[in-house]
Amino acid sequence: MNTSHLAGPVLIIGTGLLGTSVGLGLRAKGVNVYLDDISPTALGVAQDIGAGSALDEHTPIAPELVVIGAPPDVTANLVAQALLSYPNAVVVDIASVKGSILQALAADARLDASALARYVGTHPMAGREKSGPAAARGALFTSMPWVICAHSESSARAVKTAEALAIDLGAVMHRMGVTEHDEAVALISHFPQAASSMIASRLLSADAHQLGLAGNGLRDTTRIAASDEKLWIQIFSHNSKALIPILTGMKEDLDRLIATLENPAEPGALLDLSQLMTEGNAGQARIPGKHGAPPQAFAQITVVVDDKPGQIAGLLADIGEAGINLEDLRMEHSAGHQVGLVDVSVVPGRREELIDVLTHKGWKVVQ
Template sequence: MNPSHLLGPVLVLGSGLLGASIGLGLRARGVDVVLSDPSPSAQAVAVDIGAGRALELAEPLNPELVVVAAPPDVSATVVAAALRRYPSAVVVDIASVKFAVLAELRTLVGEDLGLLSRYVGTHPMAGRERSGPVAARGELFNSMPWVLCPSEVSSAHAVKVAHSLAIDLDAVVFRFSPEEHDEAVALVSHLPQIMSSLVASRLAETPAHALSLAGNGLRDVTRIAASDPSLWVQILGANAPKLLEIMQGVRLDLDRLISTLSAPTAPGARLDLAQLMAEGNAGQSRIPGKHGGPPQQYSWLTVLVDDKPGQIAKLLTEIGEIGVNVEDLRLDHSAGLQVGMVELSVLPSKRVNLVQDLTERGWKVIQ
């Protein structure tokens, strides 16, 4: 067990997916975690899975840190109550919007800068399509971004404690202002959710025989459309000003595309379509690559595997024996055969030899 930076105890207010995952991660470091949730059943499940002990059994409590893992629309209220109830504790929230929470908190605490100095807004950029404590994982935040958004009055001690929380959960720490954070997540998180949901909504009344043709492209685009609607109503509403600016740009692009497709053989139409796709290529190429490094182009190949236990593990073991590192992996299934299609991403310099070696070992590689 690696030593923790936090001394504890840590009080987590909210035992859903993120709150329970924080509890599990800190408990794995030996930190004393106390849990509280408005839902007795959610709290009981979180306690049962080992995310912490119940608050009612831990009083009186003098926590080093209070983590508010509440929905965005009540985060400021819960933060303000925690600041008053635990006068020596640092209080952080993990809501996915930061400016609105801070603005409401300022209204709630008035001119009491002493209270505000113990607060730091944070946002762990991690999650799952599933919700609730049963979906919690102590490793949920490993190598994921965790954004610190201190206000201008947050104390150095409060920022240090918030930083320690992220480090103890093996996250990668970034520091943004609340405004910078909301602008960034509107583009990299909230817009993808909206676009995914809009595409998936087109499928609601699609005939089943048409959906039988779906492949990884549709699955990739619509994966996050399975997210919790009630949570996203709050997130999108709280960050509406930043999101609207981006959506207006998307609307202009859609209007442009609709106009072009209305006359696809008109002079310049094909060029405009090519330019639109090229603009997408340029944007995609700017997404950070492996481990957050510079974007890098990889080569893809597809290997057919029998749809039975152990085949993917065997394939990856043999690739390791060959001495090639798999940079990314996707799995699909044939619509008509009992075979899986494993799409592998490798360095371009490794592709030719890997194809040859796998073929010699009896694997069917689709060039």
């Protein structure tokens, strides 16, 4: 049964991680999806996993919506081509930068006002470290932010269609102007990627025995450094105007830290270090908590589990049986031992109860 807000068909141009995930999500809603990609391999994989049917040039279609899922450097041209090729279709892109794309479209002599009225820039704030259609998931966008960046000439129909796409994929809609969006993602997405990549680059000269001591702190801060470097080169260059002030601010903080550490015995040095750490604590505390709610400090306990099949499943089952909601879970392996350390977060009022339940069931709880 079709429960979609979109009537279809939908044409997806670009069958990478995001484009293929859009196809899988819409197909699950019963929407008729066609796929197109310059890479026959990527197109074939996306079709094989059920994201849609490959576009047949001998079978003309009249799509309700065209989704451009391409890298930023070719997005504007593909949007323009889609607007010209499908004169009745709404066209959206899902690139992570919006200003440079809209600027290029506005300067394209092939596009008149009526064509531009059918375009809406969007940005699903979802992804994985893995890329390509094989990494796609139909539920990738579920409960994730999806930004709608309608420009001043976007028609009401185009905006409604773009919003219907986000709704069908289970995303949480946000409406922003193009400049506001680019400044926001520079801070909360592009800057962390740059910082993570720079931290990870310092590991290239590290000795193996040093890396053998690594824990979750290093893994957490370098996780996104494994992202697709080709894509990020384009993102950085397309959003450089918004990213440079943030990086400049970080450089000033680094200069301040280095100057302090060069003379740690100087009066006020320890106070300055404390202030820097306190500012970091305060900034981290501003990140929204679960489901986008205000930040909340959860209580945490650590459970020691054996490194063998079924242990995590058993732990989660015991927590669920006790009727205690798990707010977060992280696992770290103990160096040199065949055990794992599972950090379990719950609301503070249930912490002692959870300790009693797990201890009674034979789990080793580290308080």
